[in-house]
Amino acid sequence: MRQTLTEIYDLRVAEGLIRPDAAQRAVLPLLESRRALLETPPKKGLLGGLFRKPEPVRGLYLWGGVGRGKSMLMDLFAGATDIGAKRRVHFHAFMQEIHAGLHAARKTGVDDALAPVAQAVADQVRLLAFDEMQITDITDAMIVGRLFQMLMDQGVMIVTTSNRVPEDLYKNGLNRALFLPFIALIRARMEVVELESETDYRQHRLSGAQVWFAPAGAGARQAVDALWRELTGGDPGAPLEFAVQGRKVQVPRHHNAVARAGFWDLCGRPLGPADYLALAERVRVLILEDIPRLSAENYNEAKRFVTLIDTLYEAKVRLIASAADQPERLYLEGAGSFEFERTASRLREMQGADWGA
Numbered sequence: 001m002r003q004t005l006t007e008i009y010d011l012r013v014a015e016g017l018i019r020p021d022a023a024q025r026a027v028l029p030l031l032e033s034r035r036a037l038l039e040t041p042p043k044k045g046l047l048g049g050l051f052r053k054p055e056p057v058r059g060l061y062l063w064g065g066v067g068r069g070k071s072m073l074m075d076l077f078a079g080a081t082d083i084g085a086k087r088r089v090h091f092h093a094f095m096q097e098i099h100a101g102l103h104a105a106r107k108t109g110v111d112d113a114l115a116p117v118a119q120a121v122a123d124q125v126r127l128l129a130f131d132e133m134q135i136t137d138i139t140d141a142m143i144v145g146r147l148f149q150m151l152m153d154q155g156v157m158i159v160t161t162s163n164r165v166p167e168d169l170y171k172n173g174l175n176r177a178l179f180l181p182f183i184a185l186i187r188a189r190m191e192v193v194e195l196e197s198e199t200d201y202r203q204h205r206l207s208g209a210q211v212w213f214a215p216a217g218a219g220a221r222q223a224v225d226a227l228w229r230e231l232t233g234g235d236p237g238a239p240l241e242f243a244v245q246g247r248k249v250q251v252p253r254h255h256n257a258v259a260r261a262g263f264w265d266l267c268g269r270p271l272g273p274a275d276y277l278a279l280a281e282r283v284r285v286l287i288l289e290d291i292p293r294l295s296a297e298n299y300n301e302a303k304r305f306v307t308l309i310d311t312l313y314e315a316k317v318r319l320i321a322s323a324a325d326q327p328e329r330l331y332l333e334g335a336g337s338f339e340f341e342r343t344a345s346r347l348r349e350m351q352g353a354d355w356g357a
């Protein structure tokens with residue numbers, strides 16, 4: 001039997017998987033109406049075409065503070081909407097595909113490269129569910145308005161989450177005047193809703209929880225597994241892959257902005273600040289396992305580790321780790337061991353119950 005989103009939500013509450021939240025619940029009917037629209041096949045036939053103007057498809061722009069449950073609601077909606085032609089994708093990843101498409105289209109010498117790229121997307125999907133729309137890159141800022149316009153004109157429904165109200169997108173960005181039509185488009189063609197929940201559930205789930213496990217071993221792994229399940233709602237996750245300056249960066253497991261990797265995955269490969277920054281932009285929580293004791297012999301790994309922690313710290317990413325020892329005892333000798341004190345101190349701070357709140 002088909003359940004409404006509210007029924008599914010209430011069931012999860014009854015099962016103790018989530019806590020009842022009036023603000024989250026208030027958003028469900030808005031998602032439900034979009035689901036209904038998508039699940040109704042488009043009217044075909046002469047009469048339908050002649051006498052009924054197609055209804056304007058209004059997307060949804062759901063915004064609010066971190067950890068309020070935007071991605072959770074998006075998962076619920078995208079998962080329950082019973083159409084094949086849907087895509088739930090991180091906004092960043094989608095834009096990378098668009099840029100790749102543009103690159104290829106330009107080679108064909110077409111006048112307006114964006115048109116065939118948008119058409120190809122519209123041919124494949126009726127629902128685009130973007131998690132975490134944020135625009136920091138000028139190349140995104142300059143095309144996103146026309147891209148969304150074309151997609152919407154082709155009847156693609158766009159549902160998106162964001163930490164910012166539309167007016168604050170690409171704030172202080174270069175050539176921002178050229179970006180303003182996009183904000184107007186969002187206001188005209190999408191319903192803008194704030195998720196006003198008071199609780200940061202991510203913080204809630206982690207606050208007070210131990211997040212540094214030493215020594216790394218079977219016990220630590222079990223504890224980390226439990227936190228991973230808690231944060232991902234039992235989803236097994238999938239590898240996360242993104243490109244930075246043409247390089248491919250891979251993280252073994254990822255789900256809803258929670259990433260999980262081993263020390264050697266991130267610090268044992270030739271990655272640098274730009275890669276860590278790109279990772280920090282995509283995740284809210286990083287689980288880093290099996291951090292070894294470091295010394296002059298693995299100077300490069302230690303240096304990368306310091307860069308990684310600095311980047312996570314600046315970006316206020318939460319860290320869950322298993323390590324050979326406590327932060328202060330990880331790197332006692334070798335070049336840069338003095339500087340490592342600052343890293344250890346940051347690692348301490350990042351373990352605080354309200355860190356990243």
Ligand SMILES: Nc1ncnc2c1ncn2[C@@H]1O[C@H](COP(=O)(O)OP(=O)(O)OP(=O)(O)O)[C@@H](O)[C@H]1O
Nearest residue numbers: 018019021065066067068069070071072201202231
């Ligand atoms: N009502 C709830 N009860 C318990 N846990 C919840 C509830 N809503 C969300 N969560 C959990 O809290 C965590 C954060 O939720 P979610 O990732 O959906 O937040 P978000 O609004 O997308 O945050 P961000 O802006 O950082 O992406 C997730 O682990 C999610 O499963």
Ligand SMILES: [Mg+2]
Nearest residue numbers: 070071132257
């Ligand atoms: Mg989210």
